[in-house]
Amino acid sequence: MSDDAPGHAMDTGSWPSIGRLALPLVGRLVEDAHMLRLEVSRSPAGATIVDAGIAVSGCLEAGRRIAEICLGGVGTVSIAGGDMETAPFEVCVRSPSPVLACLASQYAGWSLEHGKGDDAYFAMASGPGRARAAKEEIFSEIGYRDAAGTACFVLETDRPPPVGLIEQVARDCGLPASALTFVLTPTSSLAGTVQIVSRVLEVALHKCHVLGFPLEHVVDGMGRAPLPPPSPHFVTAMGRTNDAVLFGGEVQLFVSGPEAEAERLAASLPSSASSDYGRPFAEIFEEVEADFYKIDPMLFSPARVLVTALQTGRTFAQGGRSPVLLARSFGFPQ
Template identity: 55%
Template sequence: MSQTRILSVNAGALPLVAELRARAQELKVAVSTGAAGETLIDAGASVTGSLEAGRLVTEICLGGYGTVAIHPSERLPRWPFALTVRTSNPVIACMGSQYAGWQLTSAEDEESYFAMGSGPARALAGKEGLFKDIAYADQSETATLVLEAASPPPEALVRRIAHDCDIAPEQLTIVFTPTQSLAGSVQIVGRVVEVALHKAHELHFDMSAIVEGIGTAPLAPPHPDFLTAMGRTNDAVIYGGRVLLAVTGPAEAARALAEKLPSSTSADYGKPFKEIFSRYDGDFYKIDGTLFSPAEVQVVALETGETFSAGKVDAELIDASFG
């Protein structure tokens, strides 16, 4: 049996969910039971939340197969704290769990609720073609879903999510936190390795060759305005993110990946994300998809020991974004 069939991201997330619940008062999150019997964890909508809650939510997004640390950094003098993500199972943790690829819309009114689902539950539902590409599926009697949202899904949608995961609603945990919150800011910046994996996938790189990933990005200060908060969290990665991937296979493939990975390869590179978003009249899908990647990358070719580097951190654009 292959490794991808052994690791369960939903099982891996369970201890982290339990910790978030146990420390709810300390971390300023709210735990409740929804109308369908699901567990709801509000990490920043009607409560303050916290950076530590965001750190745990990010590790939940990774299905328990990655570690997240918030620490001092001297890379950007005006912004002295950063977030670092490490994973020895980058494809499963980032693409099989963390990636926000499950489109969730309420059944009653297509405009009433919309969110992109991330986290371990995706690997049970298997709604995305991505899972065939990475040859991964999970089996679990419990599921955890993470939403970058200001409210939980309505009951009918919760029941559909549980049905798609083939579990009872009572076995489903939904963690939600808006972009503007402390925890939301952390969990979005915490996708710094995931965006590199996603771009590698879009570049048709052999995903099975990526065996280790580590990335760091400045901790974006939250902002009460959604567009400003979204801009800051994206800019933290696009202009401040640094990622190292260790890969097997030919060194030339590693070199080619490094050259194509940085965000600076995008035609939309060079302005704070909020400005880019406004330029396209708020249509996220008109933005060049290659922009969503780290500023600076290193790809280590394990076959030869060579390291290929490309891109660079742009302190001026981070300053312009963070204010």
């Protein structure tokens, strides 16, 4: 979309420490653990482990708070009334600095692996701690690394991280294990449902990056997506949370730069631009035998996007929400 490599012109020197901004949010989550039906424990080396849905039930409010932690304290998440029968409530997300909040923090971009065979552990880490470790290419692209004295990670998992993995993460962050917090949010849990759906703005930012849109041109953004019913079955739960974004997500981005770039971005962003669009995600996932890499990466996008060109004030809208596909995914009578 542009001859400029994404992120090269970003003024990240003025960006705040997302680790420091998220720290009080983490503190309040731990402090209110009983009220939020969470369980807090310590690893042998002193890392804080917050169970938000494995051995305890968790709750929607916990998921909302965890989503704001995922945003590195640079965004707000709320649950409000929706406008579709299949989804009477929705998750709403806003950030005044979408690249920092979504790509430097919320994006589940750090692959954590430990052990082999039956003892193998795998999880994708999101949250502000990613910017402390800065192990991913995105951080060199945008020119940002956090220097906070603590690191928080959110893992979409149904198992606590093993001791060896915690020690490795501590080394990668250059911090003692006691400075780390791991928040565990299973896909099938109430908290996990909210924190996954709250990624509606993040998937739009990630696709902007994949499409080569200059990230420094993304000035502001907000999004919403329906809150699906959770399911105790992993594939069903994963399908519903993905479909909430693919078929019900709506995002508006406010961008600088030429109007023509904003128009081209709007045309490419919606999930309907993908060849895999049109069926519930769980069906696609089972068809490719649980191999994410066989799914068109362009599918992971909001259903409807609006891109406002600040240079001219024109807004370009593409895509559309699908109550029929949402009802099919969410298990509502049709």
